[in-house]
Amino acid sequence: MIFSTLEHILTHISFSVVSIVISTHLITLLVNEILGFHDLSKNGMIISFFCITGLLITRWILSGHLPFSDLYESLIFLSWGFSIFHIVFCFKKHKNDLSAIIAPSVIFTQGFATSGVLIEIHQSAILVPALQSHWLMMHVSMMIFGYAALLCGSSQFIQQLDRWSYRIISLGFLFLTIGILSGAVWANEAWGSYWNWDPKETWTFITWTIFAIYLHTRKNTKFESVNSSIAASLGFLIIWICYLGINLLGIGLHSYGSFTSN
Secondary structure, rough: OOOHHHHHHHHHHHHHHHHHHHHHHHHHHOOOOOOHHHHOOOOOOHHHHHHHHHHHHHHHHHHOOOOOOOOHHHHHHHHHHHHHHHHHHHEEEEEEEEHHHHHHHHHHHHHHOOOHHHHHHHHOOOHHHHHHHOOHHOOOOOOOOHHHHHHHHHOOHHHHHHHHHHHHHHHHHHHHHHHHHHHHHHHHHHHOOOOOOOHHHHHHHHHHHHHHHHHHHHHHOOOOHHHHHHHHHHHHHHHHHHHHHHHHHOOOOOOOOOOOOO
């Protein structure tokens, strides 16, 4: 009961703080820079980061397993990943532009996770046999960190941020690759096959291919300005289809986060 109450409190604090952060960004867009507002935004995201961290730990204790088992938990973990990138880039050049891009991603994932839409899967449940594996942490954490990095990078095509976009996407691509490989090993242990071409795996492969094309065209100066931007923008859309679309439909072998799963 105590942990459940604490989870509820931390969820709403983190959502409220990020809402304030976005409000400050909107205000600075309408008026000239206001002294102290950017520090407020940075401190707000740091507070939100610690709240989400506490939420994940509380969820871990409450459920008895790593908080990666359903859509609600993975959304919270995705918010945590966005928060990490936000804090890291707070100390970089063009930090305000980066903050304006990443902060809405945090509030979207937090808002969706805490909305009534996912109320049926908020409650902790016993893991199905396929998820009771030491590969759970490696596979899911790499995939979510990969999604977070790729989403942050592919949404930044302000000219001065292009260099950072390339670096973030390269990091996300590495996470995604490790996630796919670890998932293949896990699938072989659980289902006797490294690859089954179910909808989630198919869309993950499409995502990987799109960002491989981005990295290739980004290295090619002849196509760098146009084709890499198109690939990144397409990748941004594909990730949401792969991550949310397949989960919400509850189809295939990766349907544990859907509304219909128990």
